[in-house]
Amino acid sequence: MMTWQDKLRQVDPYEAGEQPQIKDLIKLNTNENPYDPGIKVKEAIQCFQSSELALYPNPDADELKHVIAKYHGLNDNQVFLGNGSDEVLALTFLTCFNGQEPILFPDISYSFYPVYCHLYHIPFQKQPLNELFEIVKEDYYQPNSGIIFPNPNAPTGCLVSLEFIEDILKHNSNSVVVIDEAYIDFGGQSAVPLLKKYPQLLIIQTFSKFRSLAGIRLGVALGNPELISKLYDVKNSFNSYPIDRLAQVIGKASMEDSEYIQNNAQKIIKTREWLKKELKDLGFVMPDSYANFVFVKHPEYDAETLFHELRARGILVRYFNKERINQYLRITIGTQEQMQKLIEEIKFIL
Ligand SMILES: *Cc1c(COP(=O)(O)O)cnc(C)c1O
Numbered sequence: 001m002m003t004w005q006d007k008l009r010q011v012d013p014y015e016a017g018e019q020p021q022i023k024d025l026i027k028l029n030t031n032e033n034p035y036d037p038g039i040k041v042k043e044a045i046q047c048f049q050s051s052e053l054a055l056y057p058n059p060d061a062d063e064l065k066h067v068i069a070k071y072h073g074l075n076d077n078q079v080f081l082g083n084g085s086d087e088v089l090a091l092t093f094l095t096c097f098n099g100q101e102p103i104l105f106p107d108i109s110y111s112f113y114p115v116y117c118h119l120y121h122i123p124f125q126k127q128p129l130n131e132l133f134e135i136v137k138e139d140y141y142q143p144n145s146g147i148i149f150p151n152p153n154a155p156t157g158c159l160v161s162l163e164f165i166e167d168i169l170k171h172n173s174n175s176v177v178v179i180d181e182a183y184i185d186f187g188g189q190s191a192v193p194l195l196k197k198y199p200q201l202l203i204i205q206t207f208s209k210f211r212s213l214a215g216i217r218l219g220v221a222l223g224n225p226e227l228i229s230k231l232y233d234v235k236n237s238f239n240s241y242p243i244d245r246l247a248q249v250i251g252k253a254s255m256e257d258s259e260y261i262q263n264n265a266q267k268i269i270k271t272r273e274w275l276k277k278e279l280k281d282l283g284f285v286m287p288d289s290y291a292n293f294v295f296v297k298h299p300e301y302d303a304e305t306l307f308h309e310l311r312a313r314g315i316l317v318r319y320f321n322k323e324r325i326n327q328y329l330r331i332t333i334g335t336q337e338q339m340q341k342l343i344e345e346i347k348f349i350l
Pocket residue numbers: 031083084085086087110150154180182205206207208214217218219
């Protein structure tokens with residue numbers, strides 16, 4: 001006989017980076033933006049009437065959707081919104097990856113992808129990055145039920161060109177190809193222009209990194225209207241109102257402050273390039289990152305030990321105890337002052 005426990009779903013969940021409540025900790029472990037979301041967001045929050053919260057929000061966040069569509073030069077019916085891009089990804093896996101063949105993604109990539117596959121029983125095959133942590137495009141020419149990878153990749157920071165993405169699209173006209181652009185605004189070129197030519201392309205972005213809004217949970221999918229409408233059908237079979245009223249207002253205010261936000265990204269890029277050089281001078285090796293983090297290894301110093309030593313000195317970075325990358329640390333780019341403190345502490349430890 002089956003007990004009630006036997007009838008429970010067993011899953012291995014994604015392990016998010018820790019969010020400790022320690023004062024004065026320099027938090028460089030989950031790729032948050034060190035800068036304020038901006039004055040427009042602040043004003044929007046101050047003007048927000050709490051009485052509005054008694055009513056359900058607009059189910060598809062139409063006004064916010066419109067400003068996002070305009071920003072990218074797309075039509076409103078090419079934009080889908082979700083409660084963080086993690087939710088957009090969850091709905092994308094459920095909507096797009098329903099074939100018999102496995103879906104394909106890199107062996108070193110966002111570790112949420114295999115979790116969704118297990119949750120939905122989607123077969124998948126991990127394609128190994130080469131020794132330089134680059135995606136090998138020929139690995140994506142075989143029959144599949146879908147392809148997904150971040151660009152720039154996480155946690156490596158490696159960027160591929162639009163020609164590279166177009167080549168994969170040309171070899172995969174019968175599968176949805178998802179590009180997760182969580183970090184695209186830190187020096188990459190978005191695949192949005194390819195949407196005109198490739199109806200099977202889906203691009204996912206987030207307000208969490210570039211727009212300093214990890215706290216409100218807002219994610220975006222951009223794609224062809226037919227694909228986007230299927231996402232809405234699945235979303236409406238799950239949760240009619242994923243974006244709350246306050247998030248809709250804040251998201252819109254952020255879109256109207258894009259110049260300020262772009263300026264913050266420029267500061268982060270400048271700090272990143274400074275940090276790369278400092279770390280290289282100390283003997284670290286790393287793939288060339290185009291994201292708001294670096295992924296580094298020291299040939300003579302154990303990564304996990306360094307992780308603990310930094311933590312003891314009030315600096316939290318990310319360590320993944322996983323095959324191929326267990327000698328690396330992923331360090332989020334904070335302010336220039338935070339990075340100077342990081343370099344000081346690393347010098348002391350080494
Ligand atoms: C941070 C991140 C996300 C999730 O972003 P949220 O919108 O905060 O859920 C998705 N994909 C990648 C590759 C990320 O690094």
